[in-house]
Amino acid sequence: KQEVTQIPAALSVPEGENLVLNCSFTDSAIYNLQWFRQDPGKGLTSLLLIQSSQREQTSGRLNASLDKSSGRSTLYIAASQPGDSATYLCAVRGDSGAGSYQLTFGKGTKLSVIP
Amino acid sequence: NAGVTQTPKFRILKIGQSMTLQCAQDMNHNYMYWYRQDPGMGLKLIYYSVGAGITDKGEVPNGYNVSRSTTEDFPLRLELAAPSQTSVYFCASSYRREIETQYFGPGTRLLVL
Numbered sequence: 218k219q220e221v222t223q224i225p226a227a228l229s230v231p232e233g234e235n236l237v238l239n240c241s242f243t244d245s246a247i248y249n250l251q252w253f254r255q256d257p258g259k260g261l262t263s264l265l266l267i268q269s270s271q272r273e274q275t276s277g278r279l280n281a282s283l284d285k286s287s288g289r290s291t292l293y294i295a296a297s298q299p300g301d302s303a304t305y306l307c308a309v310r311g312d313s314g315a316g317s318y319q320l321t322f323g324k325g326t327k328l329s330v331i332p
Numbered sequence: 333n334a335g336v337t338q339t340p341k342f343r344i345l346k347i348g349q350s351m352t353l354q355c356a357q358d359m360n361h362n363y364m365y366w367y368r369q370d371p372g373m374g375l376k377l378i379y380y381s382v383g384a385g386i387t388d389k390g391e392v393p394n395g396y397n398v399s400r401s402t403t404e405d406f407p408l409r410l411e412l413a414a415p416s417q418t419s420v421y422f423c424a425s426s427y428r429r430e431i432e433t434q435y436f437g438p439g440t441r442l443l444v445l
Binding site for chain 1: 390422432
């Protein structure tokens with residue numbers, strides 16, 4: 218059974234700092250990996266999606282990397298801003314069977330950017 | 333496009349009551365999903381659908397039922413509500429399973445007392 222772990226559970230940084238969020242998964246047979254942002258009381262917003270054949274994806278100040286063989290992904294946020302404060306969720310999709318229909322989520326990292 | 337919409341936003345149920353959580357999408361997506369999120373936990377898949385008339389169980393289906401009579405709508409039915417079903421429920425949709433991201437609704441917060 219796929220398990221996704223995110224470390225740290227919470228992170229507080231001063232504005233302007235660069236930061237890295239970590240995600241690890243136990244089964245490397247994945248089709249893709251996604252990073253989501255969740256604001257309090259809101260739904261999830263997709264930030265980046267990395268296919269299993271890719272190494273990284275970039276969007277603005279965000280860069281996500283994927284090392285499928287070691288079961289790890291990182292989300293790098295450059296020059297953090299107070300508006301980046303949210304919970305960041307990592308999710309993987311399996312590449313076969315029932316697991317290919319669902320996303321397996323980590324518990325998230327709650328980020329606070331202090332002005 | 334409104335995207336994925338969910339109603340109601342919040343509901344309190346008594347133990348043993350039933351209710352239907354509504355979900356609709358206007359993006360002509362084939363795939364639709366229901367997740368639940370317990371406090372401090374990741375999302376878990378309840379049911380999913382690959383098209384009208386086709387549904388299947390996810391990781392935590394017990395206590396729930398779904399139907400999909402149209403491409404747009406994917407209601408989730410709770411029968412005999414229990415305190416363990418207190419959670420936030422998210423509906424999501426995607427056009428294709430493999431490549432595209434899932435788009436999420438704003439969620440329904442359910443409290444069973």
